[in-house]
Amino acid sequence: MLKKILTWGGIAFLVFFxxxxxxxxxxxxxxxxxxxxxxxxGFGDFFTSLVA
Known part of the structure; x- marks a missing residue:
């Protein structure tokens, strides 16, 4: 129940903002x-440096 209230509160805040x-x-x-x-x-550079 608390999760639902926080979710709807977050959506309401987002719309208001x-x-x-x-x-x-x-x-x-x-x-x-x-x-x-x-x-x-950063991940791309990391994996590029692993392969090269």
């Missing part, structure tokens, strides 16, 4: 995407 602060939320998503790309690039 996007609706009332669109520029800030876009920056957050850009930063998250950049971090994921950095991690993926």
């Amino acid at each position: 996007i609706a009332f602060r669109p520029n800030e939320s876009a920056d957050v998503f850009k930063n998250i995407g950049g971090g994921i790309m950095d991690v993926a690039e």
Whole structure:
């Protein structure tokens, strides 16, 4: 039950954040995407150095 409440609360917060602060939320998503790309690039470099 608590998990369901926290999930819906998180979704509500996300919708509120996007609706009332669109520029800030876009920056957050850009930063998250950049971090994921950095991690993926690090794994790629690691496996490239293993094979080469």
